[in-house]
Amino acid sequence: MKKQVTALLLYVMALCGQNIKTGPNAGQPVPAFSAQDQDGRTQTLQSVMGPKGAMLVFFRSADW
Numbered sequence: 001m002k003k004q005v006t007a008l009l010l011y012v013m014a015l016c017g018q019n020i021k022t023g024p025n026a027g028q029p030v031p032a033f034s035a036q037d038q039d040g041r042t043q044t045l046q047s048v049m050g051p052k053g054a055m056l057v058f059f060r061s062a063d064w
Contacts, residue, residue, distance in 0.1 A: 030056060 024030050034044045048054050 030045065032045050034042050037043050045054070
């Protein structure tokens with residue numbers, strides 16, 4: 001287990017040293033998209049947008 005954690009840490013450190021584009025920065029507009037919600041319904045950016053906009057939280061899970 002300790003070797004796996006060390007390997008993962010080294011991998012993350014290597015990625016941090018690279019200039020990898022992972023998505024829009026905070027405050028930048030996001031492109032139109034569609035995705036399934038937890039109930040299997042397709043949602044789009046426009047379908048979740050309210051009168052004051054929307055806040056999107058992207059959560060990456062290690063259990064892919």
